Structure formats: C-alpha cells, structure tokens
Amino acid sequence: MSTSGLVKCVVWDLDNTLLRGTYLESLPGRPPADPALASLLAELGRRGIVHAIASRNPPEAAEYAAQATGCVFVAAECGWGRKSEALTRIAAGLDIAVDALAFVDDDPYERAEVGAALPGVRVLSPEDAADAAGWPEFSPAEVTEEARRRASLYQQRQRRQEAEAVFTGSHEDFLRACQTQVTIAAASPDDVPRLRELSERTSQFNSAGQALSAASLQALIGAPARDVMTVRLRDRFADDGLVGGCVIDRRQERVWTVPLLMMSCRAIGRGVIDSLLTWLAGGAARHGAAAVQVPCPVTERSVPLRLALTRAGFRARPDQAAGHDRVVFRCELGAPRPALPDWVTAPGET
C-alpha cells in the first residue's frame, strides 16, 4: 500500500462502463462515452491520478476510448485473460504498487475476480465510481505541477523505454544518449508542496516509510545542522521536475544521518538515487564526517532501495536495529569515493 493509501491509477473497463454500450456489438457504429464518467476522468486527471484500460476488446477499442473521452490512458490491456493479471501488468509497467490501483467495472464477476486475487485494489462499480471524486483516496491534499503533468510524463517514459529496447550499449551509455541531467540542490520553501507530496506518494523508495507534513519540511529548511535536498531530473524525452529528495541531520559531528531518502518510482533506473547516495557520501566526507547512515525498512517493498544502498557501498548489520523491521545502513567514508557522473550537477561538485 502506498504510504497514504492514495489511488495513483484507475483501471477502467470499457463495455457498459466507460462506454455506453458494447464496442464490438455496436460496429460499424461506436458507443458514446458515458459523459459523467468522462468528466470524472478529467477531474481525477487534474488531481494527478492517471488512467488505464482493462477491456475484453481488440486494442482499437482503447484508442477509440481515448478519443471518445478526450482522456489520456497511460496503459491499455485489451484481451481475454484474467483482469487481475491485466492489473498486475499495468502496475508493473508503471512501477507502482498494485495497491495504488482502483478498478472500475460494471460486471460483478470481474469485480469479484479482481477483489479476490488483489485484495489491496479499490474495486468499484461505475455507480460507486461516480462518487469517488469526494473520497479521500482520490483526493491528494495538494496538486503540484508534477502531478498535473503526470499522464504525459508516463507517456514520455514509455517512449524512453521503447528507445532503450532498441539501444545497443550499456545502460549508462543510454542515459548519456538521452542527455540525462540530474540536479541536486538545497530545497527552497517553494519546493515544500512537491516534497510533501513525494513523501506521501513514494513507497518503494521511501526510507522513512511515512509522510512528512509541510510544516515539518518547512521547519527543517534552514534549521541548524539540517539540510533538505531536492533532486530534479530531465532528459531529451521529458522534464520530470522534482523527483526525489532527502533530509540530512548533521547534529552528530562525525556522522551524517539521513532520516528521509525518497524518490518517485517514475525515476527508477535513471541514475537518480545512485547519484544522490554518491553525492551524500562525497559531501559528508568533504565536511569531515566519518560515515553516513540511512535507517531503512527491511521489507519486500524496500528491496529497490536496499539494492541502491548496497550498490553505493552502504552496509547493514542485523544488530543495528532501528525499531520494528528497520535497520541502519551505514557507509564508512574512509575509502576513496567514486566521482559523480558528469551529467550530475550538485553543490560542492565541480
């Protein structure tokens, strides 16, 4: 489950749900879109919730639905397999947890199948969905610039993945060929809404495992011996904006502690978390610290974060427990540090 239980993507059935009628049976005509649901799609889109399709129809039906509703669908699963499997593939393709999905279908059988196979998914009838705009799980506290552009960012991400599939060369070469630019900088008060949103939405890449309020972020910016850092990401496909960040606690003289390290799942595989960890170790070493430590949950959800930490030279011992299911990953700064790639801009780096 995402930290807050917010829905990130709604997966829609087409026949007699988004469409008023049955696509194949209406040919050569076309069933119109349900106007109430079409405006709900647009409203949720403005809140940064993206949409996808799971339909027992040929792929043309998804293209038609996009046209009829005037809405962007970031994924479409058209076929005759189980819808729970379609939802699993959609979540995997978007790098979000299955529990961050909602599913809307008029057919009680399909709803029961998805509900039984994927108990974390919010399963709704079209009638339920009509009220969804008022529910907390569809109502993020704040809608940032990044959120409004989310659907198009997912589309650009798909084009990037298609380009990588035909790219011959290493992943690092690919990031370079995409003109990837990672910018690490101290957070300003203007960054607080997006940082708060990230701390609420991130689940796989969130070392704190809980959201930070705008007030606490605000207080941390400029507090003595603390730093709040932001990471921005862009390449020739898209400007992803603010995709990650961390909080540094320097109150202990020789050890930097990072109570929060987070990154948007959308930025996975693009060098963001690795750059941030390399910079943290380098920055701490330059300030005379002997170690950087990151308390991190040890759960299945945290595997990508743990992989990034161990790749960056952090180690955890089972006895370094930091509460329930958490351990402290620690990077000793004695050894020579690897340099940041030249496409990373960061304070203190030349």
Next chain:
Amino acid sequence: MTGLPRPAAGTAEADPVIADELRQLLATATGRAELAGITLDTPLFGAGVGLDSLTGTLLLRQVRQRFGVDVAAEDLNLDALATLGTLASFVGDRVAGARAGGG
C-alpha cells in the same frame, strides 16, 4: 570485506541446473538474451550484468516465484547477488534445506 550472512551460502558448489535457470531469469528480467550464456563468476552489478534497482527487484521476484526462496528477506545486504555463482549457491542451499527439512 564482510562475508555472506550464512557461511554455507558461499561455500556450496553452484548447482548447474539452478544456475541455468537463473541465467534464463536474468535474461528475462533484463530483456537481454545474451545473459543466458554468462559464467558463474560474472558480477551481477557493475560492468558484468549491470543489474540496477529495477532489474534486481524483478530478478528477486522471479527467483521467489520459481524457487520459493526469498533472498531479500534472508539476506539483509543482498550479498547473494554478487555473482551468478553466489546467487546459485544461495538458492541451491535453501532449496536443498527445504527438501531435507520437509522430508
């Protein structure tokens, strides 16, 4: 250099059948068919296979589905992912252990 959390994991000979299956899983997780031919001493991170957070997570998920071995739960620092050989030994030990224990 810290060793593997359980000494047994690094010492066992890698089972060639398990290693072969892992090569297939690696090729699937990364989308790179040529990985089906890597040797046991090939590092899975860095220059060798170049696993990252994404492909590493996919691989561990497939290992759990195929062998019932939850590497992430047992191996805090994920040292089992050092090379194909260490991963094959880690999985092999636990598969054998489960067989012996389960009778």
